[in-house]
Amino acid sequence: MLTARFELRALCGHLFYLCLGLLLLLHPGEAYQKISDEKLKGLPRPGEDFDIHTGSLLSPILQTRVPGTPGHTAVLEHLTNFFRTSLPKWEIEFQNSTSKTPISHGKEVPFVNFIAYRDPPGVPKGDVGRLTLVAHYDSKIDPKGFIGAIDSAAPCAMIMHAVRSIDSALERKWAAMQEQGMDLSDEHQGVQVLFLDGEEAFLEWTATDSLYGARSLAEHWDKQVNPAMSTFKSPLSAISLFVLLDLLGAKKPTIQSYYPTTHWAYQNLGTLEKRLRSLDLMKSKKTPWFVDADKNAHQVVSLGGIQDDHLPFLARGVEILHLIDYAHFRGFPEVWHTALDDAEHLDMDTVKDWSVLMTAFAAEWMDLEDFLEHSEAPRQVEKIERGEDTQTVDEERRTEL
Template identity: 55%
Template sequence: MRVHHLLLLPAILRSAVLAYTPLSESTIQGLPSPGKDFDIKDGALLSPILIPRVPGTPGSEQVLQHFVDFFSDTLPDWKLSFQNSSSTTPVSNGKEVPFRNLIATRDPPWVEREGEVGRLVLVAHYDSKLTPKDFIGATDSAAPCAMLMHAARSIDNALTQKWDDMAGDALDELEDQKGIQIILLDGEEAFSSWTDTDSIYGARALAEEWENTYHPPLSTFSTPLASMDLFVLLDLLGSPPQRVPSYYKTSHWAYLNMADLESRLRKMGSFKSSPNHKSKRFSNEPRKKEPMFLYEADKKDTDRWTGGYIGDDHVPFIARGVEVLHIIPSPFPDVWHHPDDDGEHLDPDIVEDWALLTVTFAAEWMDLEGYLDDGKKDRRSAEVLKDELNGEMT
């Protein structure tokens, strides 16, 4: 079956075909921690984003350069590209404001042309609101951007290991043509008040351009939009409350995958924000009920699905048929669009927990069990054992 036929299948069938091996507990425990990289004062990933970054301002350019430097210096195998646009805004007095989207892509090395790879797409916006003055937007969405940077770095070596091991093998048409893409969008925030034309400037421009950008004839995927197996949008993460419903019935299968991961991580004691984490209770205390981020794993088809009620960067993509998993709390965090949405009001444990959940979701999607740090140790041990056995037989 060709992938472009797969995209026409119901979501439940697509999720069954896009199979992967769940991460083992030992693999999860061996995943890299962000360490001090999320420190709000001098963390290498997060702190450079915690500045005002209104589109078209020096702060925006500075943060964009931070992303470019990170990928160029740390993850050189990721292909960087930009999608640029400009638009007037209600407050620009007729002047065009520039919007620059950054796209970082990692595809299997044997892929020779565009249009042959389906991708997991992880998305956040990096701009901040014009008002209130000097607004930072730590949850909205500096912290989600840092989470995506950490996720890319955490799985990069494993992708290399997996694809190196696969070189020369017979490739499965569906499972082995998977790539990953991170999109950092500009211009999500309204300059005056949210309308269809004063919001999501970068997302609207990118979706329109990619809808009309065609891959070579006979490609598996006709456009960059068709290449998106799942569009995962992170927004307003890092400060309470953090309860994320399942917004869309068509992507509930992906929500269930992430919710299952969260449940496993909580049972393992890996979530630092959990009241049951070892740092928050004595060993002889009874366990408390876990406050799940993704709390609608038992949602039924007949329940209320509220995907159309929240305007965000996913809107122009889902309108064009892209499958979307929207990770945004409802209700919004208490600091939403308030001057207190700054680094000091982030909950470091919540930020780390969302980062871990994002890493594990991406790693499972890319089927990296056995290729992360713990897995590499296992493979080396197996190779040593094989050599020893061969030596005994000669």
């Protein structure tokens, strides 16, 4: 990942969405209802699922997963099994492609993009815009045995936790609308997860040796046309926001805002972080992550950015929110692209805080305030993680009542 050199065609394709985004900037709060403190307190916090050795979500991803290798296949199966068993009402698709790499000696290397989505029941696919949460699941071939814990095993697990945490609320929301006789065809918002393949370069980062899966999917979706009279012309235009998570899981992340048209969404994340911290629901060091949150959209420099999986989508006019740990004074996290980017170097408080934050963001976006269940589970998990007896927790709760 290097400092981006944006091409004119990418900027031209973005002009229409710039105008649209400026309109959104006038009334960013109208996009969705703010989630209440009570519901923030009830959001599930990852527990044993994120154990680096035995956790059902994270640990299976913490292995080498170079495209075309057994580890890569195992991780793809893990992602697939998670949705099939934990989120059975989600639709699953795979987008396959092949490409020669600088080290494949003329042979085609297979790449598989994993796609999962949940739309309002009965609403035609072309009529649903989707909040799209994205990470890449492949790992670098060099250094040998590279795990890529922040790059991007942990971001994959964060997304899995977030969508699992809001799924039952989505179910309740849509069921309530149907019970009230409301036409779900007016519900134009779903959720989509993309686990992209082949983000990493095999030899040296270039326009052709990188972003294999993202380039293939963006091109494929650009050519795919929805039925006539659909609300959205193509799967690309149906992406309401492309939220890319990368290099997340190290201590004290620095997240910059790169695009004026999505700065309002960036600011909403910054506000949620502050609120979660004020409620003592984040356990990592109290250093603000969203360093541009106090800027206005005009102060965000759109010609900056980092080369990553969003670029082929950005070039086709998709709105991007890039969540990547990068600071001008230090660059990427110290473990980036080294053998030290392993499970043991994850800061687990930060990893779990990201998971809660992304859950809150998705819940707000999908307007789930009235459908989230208040739960004591997050408090129980925190007590267990500190080694306290859950019976003591129950006794404290009875005392408070």
